[in-house]
Amino acid sequence: MMHTDARILVADDHEIVRMGLVLILKQLNPLAIISEVEDYKSLSSRITEENFDLVILDVNMPNGTLQQAMDLIKIRQPKIKILIFSAQDESIYALRYLKMGADGFLQKFSSKEKIDEALSAMLQKGRYLSEDMKELMFSNTLNKQDDSSSIEALSNRELEVANKLIEGLTLKELSNQLNLHVSTVSTYKNRIFEKLNIQSVPELIAVMRVYS
Incomplete structure (x- = not known):
């Protein structure tokens, strides 16, 4: 169980989101010590300089990538609990982020009650999954489906590139954004198109809409 004066880092590039989270956290735990950052570079600095119990982490911020941030957190402070706070589709992304090392996933569109x-x-427990996500994981375990033409076939990096495309x-x-050579990005793009059996970005958009 996390102690009452828990040190919490809220990482999101939208000030209104950070303000809302800080307000809710203070209501839930008045003694919590809460810090804020607005990009991955600031996050890296804080994680290197200070100890935290919980990081509430957005997935799309400037000056870095989620994968780099997660790797740094796990190396510098392996005991930190990580809650991904994202507008992305829970059914598509939550499990991926858990596999990357997150301890929970929460959609930004959730009700105040769910937040x-x-x-x-x-x-209190250092982990969170919605009931919908628990059911989906249970269902996936029962029905091990291998649909090679679905976005489930994409790796985390390929999915990241697909979203940028x-x-x-x-x-x-x-x-420039992902710190990769142009030829490497092109290779990822070709792999995505091949795995999804598509020929263009408009087709990619259509496929992603089906799974959103």
Whole structure:
């Protein structure tokens, strides 16, 4: 169980989101010591300099990638609990982030009641999964489906590249954001198209909509 004066780091590039989370956290745990960062670079600095019990982490922030942030957190402070707080589809992304090392996943569109429930669970037990996600995981275990043409066939990095492609980023912009060579990004793009059996970004957008 997390102690009452838990040290919590809220990482999100939208100030209004950070303000809301801090307010809720203070209601749930008045003695909590809460810090805020707005990008991956600041997150890396804080994790290197200070100890935390819980990080509430957005997945799309400037100056880095989620994978880099998760790797750094696990290396610097392996006991930190990580709650991914994202607008992404829980049924597609939650399990991926858990496999990357997160301890919980919470959608930004959740009700106040569910946000309270998730934050309380993270503070008390150090983990959280919604009932819907638990049922989905149970269902997936029972029905081990191997659909090679679904986005489940994509690796975490390929899914990250796919999401950037549907945002309209060029390969050059993508390479700069992900710190990869343009040829490497091109290879990822080709793999994505091959795995999904598609030929263009508009087709990719259509496929992603089916699973969102």
